[in-house]
Amino acid sequence: MTQIAAIIGGGVIGGGWAARFLLNGWDVRVFDPDPEAERKIGEVLGNARRSLPGLYEAPLPEEGQLSFHATISEAVAGAIWIQESVPEQLALKQKVYQTLQAHCDPAAVLGSSTSGFKPSELQAGATRPEQIMVCHPFNPVYLLPLIEVVPTDQSDLTIVERAECILRDMGMYPLRVRKEIDAHIADRFLEAVWREALWLIKDGIATTEEIDNAIRYGFGIRWAQMGLFETYRVAGGEAGMRHFMAQFGPALQWPWTKLMDVPEFTDELVDMISDQSDAQSGMHSIRELERIRDNNLVGMMRALKTQDWGAGALLKEQDHLLNARAEMPRSAVALDLTCLTETLRRAVPLDWTDYNGHMNEARYLQAFGDATDRFMEIVGCNTDYIASGGSYFTAETHIRHVDEVHAGHVIRIETYCAEGAGKKMHLFHQMFEGSRLLATGEHMLIHVSLETRKATLPSENIADILGRIAQAHSVLPRPEGLGRMVGKK
Incomplete structure (x- = not known):
């Protein structure tokens, strides 16, 4: 509901x-x-x-x-x-x-x-x-x-x-x-920085742009992923927070700040700040600045996700939750063999686009690689199986770029298993936005032993599931482009 x-x-x-x-x-x-x-x-x-x-x-x-x-x-x-x-x-x-x-x-x-x-x-x-x-x-x-x-x-x-x-x-x-x-809590910190910044501008020590640069090129990046106290703990070196407090604590008594003394908001000060801000950012509309901000935030938070750190750790947890709700097949038990297997559904991230404003060609390979990983999981080549010493390596790939797609658009991949006998797994991925075909990816994978790094037969369970899927797909319409060479129709 x-x-x-x-x-x-x-x-x-x-x-x-x-x-x-x-x-x-x-x-x-x-x-x-x-x-x-x-x-x-x-x-x-x-x-x-x-x-x-x-x-x-x-x-x-x-x-x-x-x-x-x-x-x-x-x-x-x-x-x-x-x-x-x-x-x-x-x-x-x-x-x-x-x-x-x-x-x-x-x-x-x-x-x-x-x-x-x-x-x-x-x-x-x-x-x-x-x-x-x-x-x-x-x-x-x-x-x-x-x-x-x-x-x-x-x-x-x-x-x-x-x-x-x-x-x-x-x-x-x-x-x-x-x-x-x-x-x-947070706005009290922001107010403290804001008050100090007003004095720095009023006293002619810095402009709005210089203050922003001091934040975004320095401590702002540290705070984004560690906050205040964890940052200072690291600053204390091997001795940690205790050393930092002993070394820098006395500075709290020095006349470094005017936090309790706020300059009067005179017309002159307001005009000064407004003029400096216009010179700094006036060439962009508010919507342009919002998109620039969003690009930066997404990039930073996704980078933090690769480290499972800070806000990125929250994103990783949400990925698990969203995948659990998406009802995409995690094993062959849930498969409908009367149609192709959906192996990916996701939005195109901002950092997947290039100078032409659409998805970078390398990201098509990443998406198809993720679809292959999902298909491997479906047939039983999951983390437990890989930990036991078996996996599939990609031997050959052919990608066709049919149409463009932009940031925020939702793509899905349907996978056709063209061959699943012996050591081979031959997959043909089709990427769509809605009903619009965007690209195809054809991949030949070989089952290997991770111990010897040589080709071996998969387990009987994987061979059985893969064979059943390949047989079921063989009676479906053959996807256009399967087996095509580069530049040849």
């Missing part, structure tokens, strides 16, 4: 929430009086469709339905998650909660995207204060996993725990804040 989320306020953050829910298979109902809300959310969703699926090697669920509603009561009908993302005005938020709770399910999650207000302030005057909590995301919500979950002593912990479970199910990281505090 499709789950429903209601988004109250469809700005940058609300639009990001809508995209995260939609692309995880939820139906999303939006209330926002802004006549441009549908356009704005549509543009955010377009960027999300292009980038989020590419974080994973597994396919996301079928996208949910997006609808816009004229009243809050219509928007929250049937919703089990309601996310408030209206402007940061306490009186406005409290008024919205009164309307929400007059119409919503009392058991629904009622989360606020507020970056500064404490949940007890939001709960004041509410019909059911126990239902309201802070669920503070980070932009872009559809890519960044952190959600600061802030309850109070009045909160219904059953609802809080259900909220955290839902967030994990969408590949996000709920960080439970132990005690409520203004601006929660």
Whole structure:
């Protein structure tokens, strides 16, 4: 059964929430009086469709339905998650909660995207204060996993725990804040850096671009994968954190920062910062900057995934979860031998595209290689079998590039087994987007002993399964292009 989320306020953050829910298979109902809300959310969703699926090697669920509603009561009908993302005005938020709770399910999650207000302030005057909590995301919500979950002593912990479970199910990281505090945890760090940056600009020490360069070329990269304390532990060398504290602790007494002293926001300072920012980034539209940001985030997070580290470890866990839900065959038991075997379904990641704006030719081979790995698993050549000393090596490959495909598009591969006798496994992969043929990959594999690295016969079980699949496929229509030489039809 499709789950429903209601988004109250469809700005940058609300639009990001809508995209995260939609692309995880939820139906999303939006209330926002802004006549441009549908356009704005549509543009955010377009960027999300292009980038989020590419974080994973597994396919996301079928996208949910997006609808816009004229009243809050219509928007929250049937919703089990309601996310408030209206402007940061306490009186406005409290008024919205009164309307929400007059119409919503009392058991629904009622989360606020507020970056500064404490949940007890939001709960004041509410019909059911126990239902309201802070669920503070980070932009872009559809890519960044952190959600600061802030309850109070009045909160219904059953609802809080259900909220955290839902967030994990969408590949996000709920960080439970132990005690409520203004601006929660992460924004207090951001505010500290922001205040210091304002002084550096006002005092003529650095420009907006120079400050950004100091972050993105230095500690920002370290923080992205290790955070603050783990970074400092490494900085302490073999002696660890204790040495770091002993060496750099005294610096806390030095007059390095003006964190408690904020410059006045004069017109002159605002103009200075605005002019510098225009000079730094004004050549790009906001949508272009968003796509540049998304490209960078996806690349960094996918790189972290190869190391099973930080945010990348979360992506790896989500891959396992998505694969388990995808219902693709993991063994011959689940196969329908009356049709070709689907061996891959995934979105094209941003980092799979080249200077022509479509999928790089090397990535076609990677996709076909992944499809071969899945087929091997289906016939029984799985991790246990490989650990026992048997596997298949690819002896020859022929790829035809029929049509182009772009980042964010979902591809699938159907595999025809042309031969499965003796030591040979002859596969013909066809890659599609919908019904459109994109490429074919023909591969001859030989079974080998990993001990001798020489050709050997596979186990009787693999030989039997492979033979049955090859026999079943032999009565199906022969795929066009099978056996074709380069340049010869």
